Amino acid sequence: MKRSIVAAATAVALLLAACGSERDEAATTTAAADAGTTTSQSVPPSVTDTMPAPDTTEGADGVINVPADQPTIQAAVDAASPGDLILIAPGIYNEAVNVETDDLTIRGLDRNEVVLDGNFELENGIRILGAGGVAVENMTAINYKRNGFFWTGVDGFRGSYLTAYRTGDYGVYAFDSMNGQLEHIYAAGSPDAGVYIGECYPCNTVLTDTVSEHNGLGYSGTNAGGNLLIVNSVFRNNRAGIVPNSGSYELCYPQRETTIVGNIVHSNNQPDTPAIDVALLAMGNGILSAGGIRNDIERNLVYDHNKSGIGLVPFLEDNPNDDLPTKDEWDLTCEESKSLPLVTPEGALLWDSFENRVIGNVLEDNREGDIIVASAGTDVSTLGNCFAGNTLAFTQPNNLETLAPCDATGSGDWKDGEYNVAAWLGDTPPPSVDWQTATLPDLQPQQNMPDAATAPAKPATDVPYAVDLAAITVPSKPS
């Protein structure tokens, strides 16, 4: 029944495109007054402030200009055939676009001036339903009741140079989707996650060069993993930073095998964001595996957290839909596990964090522990997590690198400095703020994709792009 994915996982990898420029640039962005809503409210519900499409594309086969050729993005999508390029001129588009055609490239001519605005009434900016190979590039989505950009049930997806701002669920959302690339993303102001990847194994997906801030969670990945890389990105000033997690409230559990390398994760104690209940519970943690399994957390810079820099903790699921998977079942693909019927257990489930590797991270000023390992009933010495080469001040339990070194035999007393994670249940964090009115950093101009007007269509048929993981070093602290 087991199916090894080792070959697939190791086949990924690994030449890297240059990364980090946006990360470094964005890391210096300063917060200011919120300007997002005033922009949207001043614009009538139609395309405005448009400019002609470039001559280089007019009339070209397979290129549909909005609004020159089609009046709306949806009309262009409906008129398009697989392989077409939809080029969107600057303007405010009050649309909720559904895409069900494979291999489209949907591109804004200017990331900061092509703005999809949900006006707090529309559900999703662009939703791709089952259409494989769709690439969305170089635009902004604001004020959507659910998500800015949403792929569901697809094989092949790419989101590049996307800004999602003030959205009711997630900023960028890939669900039940595999073979993907999310890059050069800026996401702010979601009560759940700025970027969410869920229900996939193997995901075969890369998230890179992203800044996620002032969300409930910077990143959340329920039941997602298997060649899933989160690299070279910044997660700051959220309630919690990077949170891979397990739960039976969606399929394909448990969460496993996410590689988190080369990220700057800091100050995820933000008290005034919108936040779902899990974000409130996770508040004050940098990288938090909540029932995650076999994740590799390496060479990240993690600092300034009220609780842990890196936490390996359980997730307590009340009212679950299914029972815990056995260890033998951890290797089932998502599709294999979906075919199993649900068996509702009695009582809550405790999803522990097993066999994670925490190596070479630089951690500082994480007030309850640079690294914390905890359970709520399970002997944490049996969980199989390991720790090596981290730069840190203290851990809970104490001396984790001696207790559980990677590729060596540990020694010591796990009871020394044992951490009481159950105390979090008694915390009273600042309550969630309405996502429609929460104070957010001013929406700064974000980096445009190169050659948006002239680059040819590039459907997401060749993703994820290779990442040279070995070449990634711990990032420098932003000034």
Place this chain on the structure above:
Amino acid sequence: MVGAVTGNGWAAMALVVFGSVGMVAGCAADPDDSRLTQQNTTTTPLVTVPPSDQEFPATGVSVEVRAIDNNFKPSALTVDAGTEVVFVNNGRNDHNVVPPDDPTVATWGVLDADFTPGDSYAHTFTKPGTYVYVCTIHGSPTFGMFGTIVVTAP
């Protein structure tokens, strides 16, 4: 504080035979696997059979459909006329249950404002027919989070 942890259900799961869940005409996939059903029908719209004029009284039988993120489980269901179907949102996101031809749920269904996590909605299907429904947030009538209920004359 921490509830009882029940164990090792997946091994048992594999032995469980699909029970009361029926197949919907036109859907070739496993009836309890919403995603397989949906993906197999993306190019073949579901056949929707309108409810008949024949009406049957409530039987007192109740069947549950869970809305999780982002699936209905089971997504395909066959019941006798007069059966109550209880939709329970046991996910962590808002969902809705909307007949595609009745977006305001005037006849049956529930909108997301009344179907947040933990909410439930019940409807007794008294007329035979095939009832298609969708979570409009996370699906369409042919893809993503949708389901069908075939109501047969007892």
